[in-house]
Amino acid sequence: xxxxxxxxxxxxxxxxxxSVAFAVVxxxxxxxALYVAVELxxxxxxQPALLVRPVAALEWLAGLPGNAPVAAxxxxxxxxxxxxxxxxVLAVAPGRLSKHEVDAGGRVAVIDNGVLxxxxxxxxxxxxxxxxxxxxxxxxxxxxxxxxxPGAGIPVDKTQVTSLADAEIAALKLARPVRTRVRIxxxxxxxxxx
Amino acid sequence: xxxxxxxxxxxxxxxxxxxxxxxxxxAATAAALPAVGDVWTSSGKAAVDALRxxxxxxxxxxxxxxxAVIGAAVIAIVIAVVLFASLTTLVSRRSRTVLRSxxxxxxxxxxxxxxxxxxxxxxxSLAREGDVVAASVTAHTVRDxxxxxxxxxxxxxxxxxxxxxHVDRLMDGxxxxxxxxxxxxxxxxxxxxxxxxxxxxxxx
Numbered sequence: 081x082x083x084x085x086x087x088x089x090x091x092x093x094x095x096x097x098x099s100v101a102f103a104v105v106x107x108x109x110x111x112x113a114l115y116v117a118v119e120l121x122x123x124x125x126x127q128p129a130l131l132v133r134p135v136a137a138l139e140w141l142a143g144l145p146g147n148a149p150v151a152a153x154x155x156x157x158x159x160x161x162x163x164x165x166x167x168x169v170l171a172v173a174p175g176r177l178s179k180h181e182v183d184a185g186g187r188v189a190v191i192d193n194g195v196l197x198x199x200x201x202x203x204x205x206x207x208x209x210x211x212x213x214x215x216x217x218x219x220x221x222x223x224x225x226x227x228x229x230p231g232a233g234i235p236v237d238k239t240q241v242t243s244l245a246d247a248e249i250a251a252l253k254l255a256r257p258v259r260t261r262v263r264i265x266x267x268x269x270x271x272x273x274x
Numbered sequence: 275x276x277x278x279x280x281x282x283x284x285x286x287x288x289x290x291x292x293x294x295x296x297x298x299x300x301a302a303t304a305a306a307l308p309a310v311g312d313v314w315t316s317s318g319k320a321a322v323d324a325l326r327x328x329x330x331x332x333x334x335x336x337x338x339x340x341x342a343v344i345g346a347a348v349i350a351i352v353i354a355v356v357l358f359a360s361l362t363t364l365v366s367r368r369s370r371t372v373l374r375s376x377x378x379x380x381x382x383x384x385x386x387x388x389x390x391x392x393x394x395x396x397x398x399s400l401a402r403e404g405d406v407v408a409a410s411v412t413a414h415t416v417r418d419x420x421x422x423x424x425x426x427x428x429x430x431x432x433x434x435x436x437x438x439x440h441v442d443r444l445m446d447g448x449x450x451x452x453x454x455x456x457x458x459x460x461x462x463x464x465x466x467x468x469x470x471x472x473x474x475x476x477x478x
Contacts, residue, residue: 142318
């Protein structure tokens with residue numbers, strides 16, 4: 081029983097609302113609009129402008145290609161275009177948050193990737209007898225990376241770690257399947273020192 | 275979970291982004307290519323002249339005022355106000371959500387269960403759970419349906435599957451007690467709080 085309502089909740093909890101970018105853009109636009117209004121009122125009252133009269137500003141903008149150095153014009157235009165492109169990407173990209181949905185019967189559950197990683201690392205460390213701080217686990221949207229640095233002379237069976245990690249991930253019942261990658265790191269200097 | 279209008283957020287970002295992209299691209303091209311620069315300058319001059327003409331045409335006789343400038347100022351202020359109003363959509367409105375109300379047909383009268391009851395029940399049950407550092411329960415109304423949100427900060431290294439199953443059973447119990455199987459959403463977080471919490475008791 082995952083109702084449309086719960087599907088909607090999960091969708092909202094696992095994707096960024098883009099509120100920060102929205103707030104910044106709207107705040108900048110509000111400041112701009114208020115500034116333009118102030119300049120227009122000052123121009124109406126025949127008072128000196130705060131910075132520049134609106135018509136003079138537009139004239140400066142129109143004359144830019146001829147007046148400003150070419151490099152400055154190109155650079156300025158490209159910076160503005162880059163900001164625009166970035167906003168378009170923010171608007172279109174899904175903005176997935178680093179969380180995984182897990183099966184919870186009729187209810188829904190969402191778990192931070194960091195929590196999943198910590199749990200996996202703890203379990204791997206307990207099972208193969210390697211210190212917890214020598215096991216690094218990264219959980220991403222589609223993959224899980226397990227890195228074990230057992231230290232010099234301590235044998236670790238890679239297939240054992242892989243099957244252990246796979247079993248543990250299967251037990252978590254993630255809604256989206258992930259690929260597991262296991263690495264046994266044996267830095268040269270550690271080996272030599274031993 | 276809040277009422278933020280995400281479609282609005284993304285639409286505004288899209289519109290502003292496209293405007294900046296086109297404007298910036300045009301300015302860069304105009305600066306780089308003299309031919310395009312001439313078009314930019316001549317059309318810009320034409321636009322400025324048109325604005326001047328509009329200002330002169332609507333000048334109020336006997337004063338330095340002109341209706342076009344007054345109108346432009348009013349439009350700028352209205353835009354600022356509308357934008358400010360759109361910012362308030364970011365602030366979520368929360369009201370006390372009623373999980374179940376029996377109406378008044380029972381012999382006892384009306385029975386109403388609010389989120390506070392569910393929150394206390396779940397929090398007390400989770401207080402003894404070693405894997406849970408902190409828990410909070412809130413109720414929201416999503417599309418006119420109450421949804422309980424159980425938010426849990428798990429202890430570092432805790433098995434989230436166990437926590438989820440435990441909460442799931444708690445919610446089953448709550449449903450049995452209240453007679454309303456409210457839709458529930460469980461979220462498990464890590465973060466600083468779980469990192470700095472003491473290790474779970476080794477003997478239990």
